[in-house]
Every structure is written in structure tokens, then in C-alpha cells.
């Protein structure tokens with residue numbers, strides 16, 4: 001007979017979490033399709049015009065205790081998260097368009113909806129960006145900061161942050177990179193410590209990309225930073241050091257939407273049933289500005305690395321050489337303007353089963369990239385703010401429990417990332433249970449049969 005006893009939270013194990021008092025300022029480098037879809041969406045939801053579909057913090061529940069207890073509160077009721085009316089926004093972009101104009105150009109949301117939130121969106125104007133065409137070859141914006149070196153530019157971003165803190169009245173701040181994908185860079189000596197990085201900024205070292213300047217400025221101000229693109233940005237020893245020192249949590253990289261989301265849903269299923277994989281060919285056609293930027297081989301290389309790593313980690317060919325040792329994994333992105341933000345992701349998957357007999361699966365995902373990305377931005381903003389207010393999380397640097405949202409999750413050095421969406425979700429929810437002293441859920445379940 002199943003036990004009906006209630007499990008009680010262990011108060012002595014509960015993390016100290018400060019309340020979410022006052023406004024939360026959201027600062028966004030890169031006010032393009034994703035950023036405007038997120039901000040317009042938040043305002044539409046606040047006005048009761050739409051629902052926050054896709055957001056775990058707004059619609060998700062969390063099971064507590066035994067299956068027989070019937071305790072499944074909403075995530076936002078279980079933890080003290082900032083609420084949507086408390087969010088205020090600013091951003092940076094090398095183009096001068098305010099959020100309404102940028103949203104119209106991005107073409108994700110219909111005009112009818114945008115016009116209902118027009119005054120709010122028009123009021124958010126970009127601050128001049130730290131921008132350099134050498135890192136994003138396909139863009140040519142002129143709304144940019146000037147300074148004699150990268151350290152001076154970082155000082156200007158820090159001044160922007162302080163100004164926003166004051167003018168918005170925000171009690172807490174978060175930065176989330178929604179800017180374009182930069183060219184492929186590898187960590188160098190310049191990224192190994194705060195001292196080396198500051199010297200590199202002063203000498204305008206080419207290894208310091210604009211996204212790193214924002215990250216440095218945020219972390220110096222004690223502001224958490226999430227990275228939605230595949231750039232290194234905060235995935236560097238210097239940023240790990242600053243994050244821990246200044247108690248500003250970090251996470252990244254590359255929002256997990258569209259094709260990679262599908263991959264991390266399907267691949268764990270193949271492995272669970274020990275079905276082999278000969279090959280996975282993925283192609284994308286997209287016509288938005290992101291697609292145009294990724295048409296440059298440098299930016300594509302950064303994206304490709306991020307997209308390719310997923311299967312290796314989920315399928316573990318070293319443990320299953322017969323099933324996954326010879327798979328061919330190819331990813332293509334083609335810029336095709338007529339599609340705009342409505343991407344098409346095609347996958348041809350060659351699997352094999354019992355006695356080696358081959359089979360094929362075709363996935364054709366007609367998706368809307370920014371519609372999938374916007375709830376991720378919202379959840380990351382709210383969870384990073386929670387991390388900053390939580391004794392156990394604020395000083396640890398990388399927030400690996402947020403891997404759920406990323407294509408290339410950041411981990412402690414030497415640790416391989418967890419890509420399986422279902423393990424990632426369990427990790428996230430168990431972290432939330434742990435913070436509140438609730439029993440972790442292992443799904444063992446033998447106790448129901450005592």
C-alpha cells in the first residue's frame with residue numbers, strides 16, 4: 001500500500017533567500033528579434049493581452065514530496081521570484097532603432113499586437129553599443145561608443161549601468177546578451193585572469209570581443225550575466241573569477257531553441273532504447289538578421305561548434321562504440337531572406353535497430369525562433385535574479401542548474417556538460433527543491449510498494 005505520510009521540508013537545510021523587493025532592471029546588449037519579442041511579450045502579458053506560454057517560471061509546476069501527497073505548486077509560488085510588473089528594461093545596440101521600430105523590422109510579432117504596446121516599446125531606446133565590425137562582419141551600425149581603448153569602453157558601459165540603476169529605481173539588475181553571434185575565438189592568455197584581461201583591454205588586444213567588454217562591466221558592477229549566443233563571453237577563467245569574487249552569477253551559452261531543442265529531445269530517446277545512429281544531417285533555412293550574420297563563415301563557425309557538441313555528449317560514443325562510434329553529424333545554416341524569422345529546420349536521421357537493420361526519421365520543424373527564445377530569456381532573468389539573492393548560489397559563479405536553457409551549457413572546468421533535456425530539467429527542479437529544503441526526487445519509488 002502506498003504511504004500517505006507527508007514529507008516536510010527540512011528547515012535547517014533551507015537556503016537563505018532574500019525577498020524580491022522592488023524593481024528588477026533587465027539590461028540587454030542586442031535589441032534585435034529575440035530581445036524585442038521578449039520585451040513586447042512581457043508588456044503584452046502584463047496588459048492581459050497574451051499568455052506566457054513556454055515559460056517554466058510562469059506556467060510550470062514543481063512536484064514536492066511523494067506522488068501520493070498531491071503537492072505541486074507553481075514554480076513562481078514555490079520560490080520568491082520577481083514578478084512581471086516589477087521588470088524594467090534598457091539595452092544597447094549599434095542601430096538607433098527604439099524597441100518598437102526594431103520589433104517591426106524583426107517581423108516576428110504582428111503589427112496589431114505591437115501597436116497595443118507601442119508607447120512602452122517606443123520609450124526603450126538603445127544606448128550606444130560597444131561594437132566592432134571585425135567581430136560581426138555582416139553588420140554596419142554607427143550608434144557606437146568611442147574610446148581610446150577597450151578599458152575606456154568598459155568604463156562607459158559601467159557608467160550606463162549605474163545611470164540605469166539610478167534612473168529606473170531598480171533595486172537589482174541582470175544583463176542578458178541577445179546580441180549577434182561574434183566570430184569564433186579561442187581562450188588565450190589574455191583571458192586567464194582579471195589582471196591579464198585588464199591589461200589586454202588597455203592594449204586593445206584583438207582577443208577581447210565586444211561581448212566580453214559588456215560581461216566585464218556587468219560583473220565589475222556585481223550584476224549577473226547570461227549569454228544567449230554561442231560566443232565565449234563569460235565562458236572564460238577571467239569571468240569565472242570575477243563572477244565568484246563579485247557574487248554575480250553567470251550562465252550560458254546559446255539559447256536552446258528550434259533544431260537543437262528537438263535534438264536534445266530525440267537523442268536521449270534513441271540512447272534509452274539502444275538504437276544506433278549512423279548519421280544526422282541538419283539543415284536550416286532562415287531569413288532574419290541572425291541568419292544574415294551567420295552567413296559569415298566566422299560567425300557560423302561559432303554557431304556550428306555549439307550545435308555539434310550536443311550529440312557527442314548525449315550519445316557517449318566512447319561508452320557505446322558499436323552504436324554511435326561512426327556517426328556522421330552535419331549542420332548547415334542557409335540564409336534565405338523570404339523566410340524571415342520563421343525558420344525551417346530539416347533533419348534526416350539514419351538510425352539502426354535489431355540486427356543492424358537501418359531506418360530513417362525525417363523531422364521538418366517549421367518553427368519561430370524568437371517565439372521559442374523569448375520565454376527562455378524571461379526564465380533566465382528571473383532565475384539569475386533568484387541566484388543573486390540566494391546565499392548558496394550567489395558566490396559559486398557558473399549556474400550549471402540552468403543548463404536546461406542552453407545549447408552549450410557552461411560547467412566547472414574539467415566537467416562535461418549535461419545535454420539531455422530531461423536530465424537538465426531534473427537538475428533544475430532538484431536545485432529548486434534543494435534550496436527550499438524539500439526532498440530531492442530520484443524517481444526510485446520503491447517506497448510505494450512497502
Ligand SMILES: NC(=O)c1ccc[n+]([C@@H]2O[C@H](COP(=O)([O-])OP(=O)(O)OC[C@H]3O[C@@H](n4cnc5c(N)ncnc54)[C@H](O)[C@@H]3O)[C@@H](O)[C@H]2O)c1
Nearest residue numbers: 030032033034093129179180181229255257289290369373
Ligand atoms: N531562437 C533564437 O532566435 C536564438 C537561439 C539561440 C541563440 N540565439 C542568439 O541570440 C542572438 C540574438 O538573436 P536575434 O535573432 O535576436 O538576432 P538579431 O540579429 O535580430 O539581433 C541581434 C542584435 O544585436 C545587435 N548587436 C550586434 N553586436 C552588438 C554589440 N556589440 N552590442 C550591442 N548590440 C549588438 C544587432 O545590431 C542586432 O540588433 C544571436 O546571437 C543568436 O545567434 C538566438
